[in-house]
Amino acid sequence: xxxxxxxxxxxxxxxxxxxxxxxxxxxxxxxxxxxxxxxxxxxxxxxxxxxxxxxxxxxxxxxxxxxxxxxxxxxxxxxxxxxxxxxxxxxxxxxxxxxxxxxxxxxxxxxxxxxxxxxxxxxxxxxxxxxxxxxxxxxxxxxxxxxxxxxxxxxxxxxxxxxxxxxxxxxxxxxxxxxxxxxxxxxxxxxxxxxxxxxxxxxxxxxxxxxxxxxxxxxxxxxxxxxxxxxxxxxxxxxxxxxxxxxxxxxxxxxxxxxxxxxxxxxxxxxxxxxxxxxxxxxxxxxxxxxxxxxxxxxxxxxxxxxxxxxxxxxxxxxxxxxxxxxxxxxxxxxxxxxxxxxxxxxxxxxxxxxxxxxxxxxxxxxxxxxxxxxxxxxxxxxxxxxxxxxxxxxxxxxxxxxxxxxxxxxxxxxxxxxx
Amino acid sequence: xxxxxxxxxxxxxxxxxxxxxxxxxxxxxxxxxxxxxxxxxxxxxxxxxxxxxxxxxxxxxxxxxxxxxxxxxxxxxxx
Numbered sequence: 001x002x003x004x005x006x007x008x009x010x011x012x013x014x015x016x017x018x019x020x021x022x023x024x025x026x027x028x029x030x031x032x033x034x035x036x037x038x039x040x041x042x043x044x045x046x047x048x049x050x051x052x053x054x055x056x057x058x059x060x061x062x063x064x065x066x067x068x069x070x071x072x073x074x075x076x077x078x079x080x081x082x083x084x085x086x087x088x089x090x091x092x093x094x095x096x097x098x099x100x101x102x103x104x105x106x107x108x109x110x111x112x113x114x115x116x117x118x119x120x121x122x123x124x125x126x127x128x129x130x131x132x133x134x135x136x137x138x139x140x141x142x143x144x145x146x147x148x149x150x151x152x153x154x155x156x157x158x159x160x161x162x163x164x165x166x167x168x169x170x171x172x173x174x175x176x177x178x179x180x181x182x183x184x185x186x187x188x189x190x191x192x193x194x195x196x197x198x199x200x201x202x203x204x205x206x207x208x209x210x211x212x213x214x215x216x217x218x219x220x221x222x223x224x225x226x227x228x229x230x231x232x233x234x235x236x237x238x239x240x241x242x243x244x245x246x247x248x249x250x251x252x253x254x255x256x257x258x259x260x261x262x263x264x265x266x267x268x269x270x271x272x273x274x275x276x277x278x279x280x281x282x283x284x285x286x287x288x289x290x291x292x293x294x295x296x297x298x299x300x301x302x303x304x305x306x307x308x309x310x311x312x313x314x315x316x317x318x319x320x321x322x323x324x325x326x327x328x329x330x331x332x333x334x335x336x337x338x339x340x341x342x343x344x345x346x347x348x349x350x351x352x353x354x355x356x357x358x359x360x361x362x363x364x365x366x367x368x369x370x371x372x373x374x375x376x377x378x379x380x381x382x383x384x385x386x387x388x389x390x391x392x393x394x395x396x397x398x399x400x401x402x403x404x405x406x407x408x409x410x411x412x413x414x415x416x417x418x419x420x
Numbered sequence: 421x422x423x424x425x426x427x428x429x430x431x432x433x434x435x436x437x438x439x440x441x442x443x444x445x446x447x448x449x450x451x452x453x454x455x456x457x458x459x460x461x462x463x464x465x466x467x468x469x470x471x472x473x474x475x476x477x478x479x480x481x482x483x484x485x486x487x488x489x490x491x492x493x494x495x496x497x498x499x
Binding site for chain 1: 468
């Protein structure tokens with residue numbers, strides 16, 4: 001198998017647009033939560049969300065016109081625009097331009113989404129019912145379906161290699177990066193733009209996740225305190241939106257063109273819980289096995305891991321199960337690793353979460369700083385693992401693990417090593 | 421310019437994102453104004469909405485230029 005490295009990063013999140021803004025605000029312990037004010041939320045159990053800060057594009061704000069043809073914007077749901085922005089950022093960062101037929105054919109796209117264009121499906125359903133089928137837009141389908149992020153990105157940048165999309169709920173972004181790495185490793189492409197995008201912050205999205213009792217409902221008057229992974233007062237996750245994309249590249253290919261190499265993707269593990277449609281298996285075995293598989297693929301030991309970016313959504317069940325799975329992985333070894341949940345800053349970006357968190361893991365290695373778990377006042381269980389409460393911590397980070405677990409019992413882990 | 425022509429041109433400018441001075445009677449939606457086949461479907465829907473008329477598919481197929489649309493809608497309005 002060929003070696004795969006990361007040569008470009010791009011992110012749009014509730015902390016802002018762009019890698020530098022995201023890292024600066026994340027490391028400073030800032031967050032992106034607020035009361036929902038873009039749609040009627042007074043009758044929803046959860047009235048808060050983590051939304052992308054919009055503006056003119058300066059100061060880390062997101063201006064869709066900077067990334068997506070203004071006349072195309074009304075044809076698509078926001079997840080496509082976020083994904084296009086993250087992909088374009090990552091490509092620009094990598095310096096890779098597919099400007100010959102050979103380069104175009106060796107460069108692919110693999111960007112997923114957990115749900116896709118939920119808002120547009122909702123609005124079009126209303127139109128269909130109220131006005132009939134002749135009022136359904138010809139862009140209804142193309143602007144909502146998940147693989148159209150990869151479709152638009154390929155068209156915008158002329159990328160003619162493998163074109164694919166992953167749909168594994170909250171593990172989507174992690175699977176997308178892992179699968180794209182495999183495509184390069186076996187030689188089907190030299191460069192892949194990979195990641196996830198999501199825009200679920202709308203009335204039907206919040207109502208749906210609230211209905212399955214996944215969302216925080218007790219902090220509507222204190223949005224910034226709602227996402228509190230591992231804390232005893234946590235009561236659910238906060239829905240977020242955005243996108244993350246990386247440029248993955250075959251090692252020799254990156255070296256030959258003198259690319260800046262952020263990290264090597266050394267491990268990727270997957271597993272299934274075979275337990276429940278929404279709840280994680282109580283024994284954490286699925287999480288344990290996917291981390292184990294990533295370690296095996298990387299050929300390293302658990303003691304080599306310096307930082308874990310946890311799935312840690314702030315739900316009462318999930319956080320402790322993941323923590324126990326990491327403890328089981330460590331066995332009797334005294335933990336030197338730090339483990340934090342950056343969902344305490346950006347909420348749960350569903351299909352984009354794994355991609356954004358992989359980027360945060362890589363940035364943690366770059367800075368040798370473990371980003372904090374905000375709001376962790378009182379851990380619900382005792383652990384010897386450093387969960388990095390409240391404040392970022394300086395720490396040498398050479399190897400980072402990023403976990404994602406999704407509805408349906410799907411689990412994925414990525415392992416990155418600092419580029420030597 | 422007739423009231424119908426003005427409203428048609430406004431819709432075309434908005435939907436296709438083109439300069440107003442390019443939206444002349446003989447401008448072909450696809451060849452001159454950069455529309456694709458889905459854009460033309462959406463344009464016809466926007467005309468229907470704006471003028472409160474139904475444009476059947478076989479009629480829509482004959483609306484290729486801005487002038488075609490104006491002519492069709494003036495006739496439909498008069499009927």
